[in-house]
Amino acid sequence: MKKKKITQWMALLLALALACGCTACRADEPAQQLEPANSAAEDPGETAAVKPVPGEITAPESEPDYTAEDLFQASYPVRFGYAPSEAKLYMAGNRAYLCLEEIEETFPECAAPAEAACRWPVYEDDGKTYVSLADADVLWGLCAFFRDDKEIELYRRATEFPEVPVSQAAGSEGTAYLRLEDICADQGADGGFTHGALERTRLEGWFLKTCAEGFYIAWIPRYVDPARGLDVDVSRDFSFYNADLVYTLDVLQNCGGRIVLHGLTHQTGGEVSADGTEFAKECRLSAEQITAKFDEAVMICSAMGYYSDIFEFPHYDYTPAALSLAEARFSVIYQQDPTSRRLGQIEAHQGGKGTVYYVPTPADYVYSAYDMDGILERIRKAEAAGQIQSLFFHTYLDADRTIVRADGLQRTYRLDENRNFLLRILRAWASLGCRPGLFDFD
Ligand SMILES: [Zn+2]
Numbered sequence: 001m002k003k004k005k006i007t008q009w010m011a012l013l014l015a016l017a018l019a020c021g022c023t024a025c026r027a028d029e030p031a032q033q034l035e036p037a038n039s040a041a042e043d044p045g046e047t048a049a050v051k052p053v054p055g056e057i058t059a060p061e062s063e064p065d066y067t068a069e070d071l072f073q074a075s076y077p078v079r080f081g082y083a084p085s086e087a088k089l090y091m092a093g094n095r096a097y098l099c100l101e102e103i104e105e106t107f108p109e110c111a112a113p114a115e116a117a118c119r120w121p122v123y124e125d126d127g128k129t130y131v132s133l134a135d136a137d138v139l140w141g142l143c144a145f146f147r148d149d150k151e152i153e154l155y156r157r158a159t160e161f162p163e164v165p166v167s168q169a170a171g172s173e174g175t176a177y178l179r180l181e182d183i184c185a186d187q188g189a190d191g192g193f194t195h196g197a198l199e200r201t202r203l204e205g206w207f208l209k210t211c212a213e214g215f216y217i218a219w220i221p222r223y224v225d226p227a228r229g230l231d232v233d234v235s236r237d238f239s240f241y242n243a244d245l246v247y248t249l250d251v252l253q254n255c256g257g258r259i260v261l262h263g264l265t266h267q268t269g270g271e272v273s274a275d276g277t278e279f280a281k282e283c284r285l286s287a288e289q290i291t292a293k294f295d296e297a298v299m300i301c302s303a304m305g306y307y308s309d310i311f312e313f314p315h316y317d318y319t320p321a322a323l324s325l326a327e328a329r330f331s332v333i334y335q336q337d338p339t340s341r342r343l344g345q346i347e348a349h350q351g352g353k354g355t356v357y358y359v360p361t362p363a364d365y366v367y368s369a370y371d372m373d374g375i376l377e378r379i380r381k382a383e384a385a386g387q388i389q390s391l392f393f394h395t396y397l398d399a400d401r402t403i404v405r406a407d408g409l410q411r412t413y414r415l416d417e418n419r420n421f422l423l424r425i426l427r428a429w430a431s432l433g434c435r436p437g438l439f440d441f442d
Contacts, residue, residue, distance in 0.1 A: 072097075072123075072130075076240060077151045080107060081409045089133070089144075089152045094234050094242040094304075095120060095250070096133040096144070096152075103140065107154075107409075119254055120305060134250030143202075143411055146195040146244040155411035157206075162417055164211040166430045174434035176389035177216065177359060178425070179260060179312075179334065180204070180252070182274040183395075184220040185232045185245045192274075192396045195241075198248045200402045201395040203413045204422055205248075209255035211426060213437035216334070217252050218262040218312055218392065221300040225272045235303035246304065258438060259308040260334055261301060264293040266314040280317040290322050294329050310334055327356045332439065336360035344387025346439075357441055363391035366421050375421070379428045389434055397421055 078087040078098075087102040118139070120132040136142045143157035183201070188194035193201070208215050223232040234242045253259070267276035268283045278293070279285060285293075294311075301308050311326050312334040318326070326333055327349065337347035337358035344362030348355050362385070363378040375391070382389060398421050403414040415423050429435060 074238065074240075078106075079151055079153045081153065081155060081406065087154075089243075090130060091238065091243060092121070092123065092130075094238050094246040096243045096247055097123065097130040098133060098136050098142075098154075100129040100131055102128075103136070103142070107140075107142075120250055132250060133247050134254055137251060138254060144247065145199055145406075145411070146240065146247075148195060150240045153406075153411075155406065156409055158410050158412040159203075159206055159210070160412060160414045161207045161210050162415065162423065164423070164426045164430050164435070166435050167433050169433075174389070174432075175213070175437035175440070176429045176434045177361070177391075177439070178208075178212070178436040179216040179218050179361070179390075179392040180257070181218045181365065181392040181394050182220060182262065182266070183217055183245075183249065183252075184266070184273055185223045185234050185242050186225075186273070187223070187228075187230060187232065187241055189225075189228065190272075192394075193245065195244055197396050197399045198244050199404065200399045202248050202251045203402050203404065203415075204395055204398060205252040205255035205257060206413060207415060207422065208257075208436065212256060212435055214256040214258065215436045215438075216260050216310070217249065217257040218260045218334075219249065219301075220262050220264075220266045220273050220314075221297045222265045223273045224265045224267050226270045227272070233300055235300045249304070249306070253306070258310070259301060259306050260310045260312050261297045261308050261330075262312045263314040264297040264300075274314075276314070277317045278314045279319065279322040280315070281319050285319075285322065287321055287325060290325050291329075294325065328353065330356070332357045332359060332441075334359050334361075344382060344385060344390075346388060348441075355441075357439065359390065359439060360388070361390045361392055362387040363389065365392045366394065366397055366425075369397055372419075372421065372424060375425060376428050379425070379432075383432055389429055389432065391425070393421060393425070395422075 072090050072092060074091040075088040076091075078085055078089050080087075085106045087099070087106045090097040090099065118131060118135040120135055122132075122135075123130040131139060133144055137157060141157050143155055145153040145155070147153060180201070182192070184193065186193045188197075191197065221233070223230060232242065234246055249259075263278040266273045266278055268278055277283065279290065298308075309330055310332040311330040313322070313326070316335045323333075323338070331353060333356060335358065336343065337349070337360070340347045340358070344360055346360075347358045349358070350356070362382040363375065366375045378391070379389065401416040401420040403416060405412045405414075417423060426435065
């Protein structure tokens with residue numbers, strides 16, 4: 001079955017002449033869900049293509065690699081809550097799609113708004129419209145859970161997140177930088193990104209959408225584990241699991257996240273991605289090999305319809321040659337400037353593409369499940385030293401500090417308020433007068 005793509009990596013106004021009879025499906029953050037995913041509301045003069053917000057998704061450097069034969073070759077059963085249905089989840093590469101008409105038919109109380117913007121490509125075929133799963137969240141307030149038996153459970157999404165008011169007494173309101181670390185298609189084998197852990201990563205994206213101006217997503221484009229025979233490029237290797245990973249990356253970006261290229265594989269030789277280094281001295285890479293890795297990371301990113309001009313060396317480990325090639329290629333190197341005599345400050349250099357910025361993470365990261373006091377202390381120390389507020393966080397540490405409850409057709413997402421790392425970090429920042437946001441030079 002061939003589908004005609006009606007958007008090309010740009011948001012599109014979907015004029016949906018559907019009755020808007022359900023408030024329950026948009027009870028969660030109604031104003032946000034009715035708003036376009038990007039700046040459509042600010043630019044009513046545009047008709048089809050909506051002008052992206054500066055620094056948001058912009059035109060990639062290349063078209064996706066999918067051939068017509070790749071599109072919609074796979075589909076999976078969809079349940080509404082636990083109940084089986086006639087609806088299907090359709091796959092365009094690794095991006096999962098719902099058919100608008102099937103959803104309307106099967107889930108009539110959940111009507112789409114009259115007009116909305118989709119961030120990810122929309123397809124139409126035989127008078128039917130196919131919308132990505134991540135945009136279904138924005139359009140209908142629908143969320144999906146990927147089951148191990150390769151069926152999808154679809155729910156109305158509800159969230160009950162605490163507010164995080166930023167202290168005005170702390171002085172000037174500032175921006176903190178949060179990076180969700182080592183997101184990768186690990187196939188769920190080591191527990192970091194199982195279907196359940198991916199859902200809880202999306203949960204934290206939905207939470208951040210309520211209280212942050214933006215955040216960063218350190219993504220490892222290719223997941224390699226030689227001992228298990230894994231070498232996974234989500235722009236080419238299509239599977240049910242990979243679709244869940246892509247759904248998660250799409251949702252995080254819909255929530256204000258920006259992609260950071262965290263190496264290509266984040267490993268060398270027999271090492272597993274996210275464990276090993278990739279550009280360190282012992283990796284013995286030639287300039288050509290380094291450039292090829294940068295090229296491939298950018299290419300995979302573009303093929304998914306993502307955009308990034310930000311690079312982070314795995315384990316912050318690099319050779320002088322790798323660093324100068326990265327400076328020539330990217331606009332932001334997300335780590336401490338090695339040539340600066342100041343620690344914990346944003347620095348600017350003149351590089352191959354113009355100005356290159358270094359953004360360090362002086363509060364470091366959450367070392368383990370027992371590091372709550374440690375991370376809060378490092379935040380205080382950075383503040384006392386006059387450094388920027390910046391750290392990175394592995395979302396799976398919060399997997400058992402988040403709460404997911406299914407009740408009929410509704411799935412409710414909450415945080416364990418006493419134990420959730422992200423909430424405690426954001427509260428610590430709020431007490432200092434700052435909240436997570438984006439670099440103002442981005
Ligand atoms: Zn890493």
